[in-house]
Amino acid sequence: MARDDDEKVPDLSSLPARIVRRLRERRFPRQIAGILATPPITARDDGLVLFSMIGTRVLLPYLVAAKSLHAQLNAGRFVILDDGTLTGRDKELLAHHCDNPRIIPIASVDTAPCPRGGTWERLLTILDLRRDNYVIQFDSDTVTTGKVPEVAQSIAANRTFTIRGDEEAEILPVAEIARRHRGQPTEHVQAALEARIDKLALASLADPHYVRGCSGFAGFAREAAGRALAVEFSQGAEALLGRAKWSEWGSEQVTSNFVVANAENALLLPYDRYMNFWDEGIPADVRFIHFIGTCRFHRGAYAAACRKVIAELRR
Numbered sequence: 001m002a003r004d005d006d007e008k009v010p011d012l013s014s015l016p017a018r019i020v021r022r023l024r025e026r027r028f029p030r031q032i033a034g035i036l037a038t039p040p041i042t043a044r045d046d047g048l049v050l051f052s053m054i055g056t057r058v059l060l061p062y063l064v065a066a067k068s069l070h071a072q073l074n075a076g077r078f079v080i081l082d083d084g085t086l087t088g089r090d091k092e093l094l095a096h097h098c099d100n101p102r103i104i105p106i107a108s109v110d111t112a113p114c115p116r117g118g119t120w121e122r123l124l125t126i127l128d129l130r131r132d133n134y135v136i137q138f139d140s141d142t143v144t145t146g147k148v149p150e151v152a153q154s155i156a157a158n159r160t161f162t163i164r165g166d167e168e169a170e171i172l173p174v175a176e177i178a179r180r181h182r183g184q185p186t187e188h189v190q191a192a193l194e195a196r197i198d199k200l201a202l203a204s205l206a207d208p209h210y211v212r213g214c215s216g217f218a219g220f221a222r223e224a225a226g227r228a229l230a231v232e233f234s235q236g237a238e239a240l241l242g243r244a245k246w247s248e249w250g251s252e253q254v255t256s257n258f259v260v261a262n263a264e265n266a267l268l269l270p271y272d273r274y275m276n277f278w279d280e281g282i283p284a285d286v287r288f289i290h291f292i293g294t295c296r297f298h299r300g301a302y303a304a305a306c307r308k309v310i311a312e313l314r315r
Contacts, residue, residue: 024297028061032306035063036093038313041070041078043099047222048076048155049133053106053122054140055085061306062140063097068309069136069144072287073152076136079129081106081122114234114255115247123215123252127227127259130220134158137256139216141296143305146287150269151219160221160263162213162256163290167271171211171261174198189248193237200236204229208262214276215256216290221263233258277301 050069054062066078078101080086080094086103094101109121122137129135134155154161178198186192194210202208233255238246260266274288279298282289282305291302 024300024303028297028303031303032060032064032310034307034310034314035060035067036097038067038097038310040097041067041099043077043101044075045077046075047133048073049079049129049135050076051079051081051122051126051129051135051137052140053081053083053119055083056087056090057085058140059086059090059093063093064306064309065138065140065142065144066098067313069138069142069148071309071313072144072146072148073155075152075155077101079104081109081125114231115243115251118247118249119215119252123230123256124227126220127230130223131226132222134222135220137215137218137220139290141291141293141302142217142288143291143302143309144288145305145309146273146285148274148287150267150274151288154219154221154267158221159265159267160219160260161267161269162211162218162260163216163269163274163276163288164271165212165214165257165276169212169268171209171266171268174200174208174210177210189241189245189250190254192241192245193251193254196240199240200233201239202232202236204232205262208258211257211261211266211268213257213260213268214290215253216276216292217269217274217288218256218260220259223263229262230255230259 050066052062070076078098080101080103082103082105084106091103094103104125106121109125111120111124114120114124126135126137151161174197177194178196181191181194184191184195186195197210237251272283273286275286276290276292277295278292279295282301289305296302
């Protein structure tokens with residue numbers, strides 16, 4: 001069987017799953033290299049920032065994510081947080097394809113008193129930027145496959161949104177969140193905090209809420225308060241769990257979820273059109289797919305989605 005890039009696809013059915021994943025991951029950059037032949041973006045300084053934290057390893061997937069999202073919104077300019085690995089050649093490609101995006105070195109981001117690492121620099125930079133802009137955070141492993149009217153409407157209304165962590169996710173009072181998660185395993189920092197989230201002392205909120213969303217795709221309304229709520233939440237969570245636990249990977253996503261849930265009139269995007277890929281099939285009317293690391297290369301779905309939008313961008 002031949003692909004349109006003349007690559008022969010071997011029969012992988014008899015190989016162990018971990019070997020199949022490695023083979024698909026190694027082949028993936030060649031499968032999406034066509035993104036470099038698509039027209040460059042014309043950015044707009046219109047109050048919308050399209051933001052990601054990336055490094056050299058995800059440059060090509062990032063261009064697919066960035067160009068496919070921009071093609072549907074036809075708005076915004078790009079800001080990138082460099083994880084420290086972007087090369088000079090990477091920056092040249094980004095300048096060409098994304099219309100000279102602003103690139104922020106990760107070492108320049110002051111996270112105190114919040115943890116450092118674990119994408120905290122990303123969240124705090126987003127919250128700083130939203131003082132003057134509407135900011136959309138999108139991961140490099142996302143693909144926008146169709147029109148996204150809910151996102152466009154949120155931007156126009158200055159309304160915060162997030163993709164759901166799963167289909168059942170909803171914004172709830174923290175007491176209900178704690179009730180639902182109490183007694184469950186708490187090894188992961190997210191589960192540990194969710195089980196005790198009703199114990200947080202937060203002076204700025206009389207009725208705090210929470211949602212198990214996903215920071216892989218979220219929109220943050222323009223707001224002068226910037227990072228204030230995130231800092232207050234982080235300090236409260238650290239007091240509950242201890243510095244070491246709260247510094248573990250995942251605490252940033254918990255904080256992002258909390259900030260979203262307590263925004264005025266926050267929107268949870270409909271899961272049948274904005275989804276995380278868990279190797280359980282893709283709905284016919286899907287508009288946006290986040291290819292979670294655990295299942296990213298299963299069934300070749302990620303490569304297929306990328307190649308589809310690359311073909312559309314070429315036209």
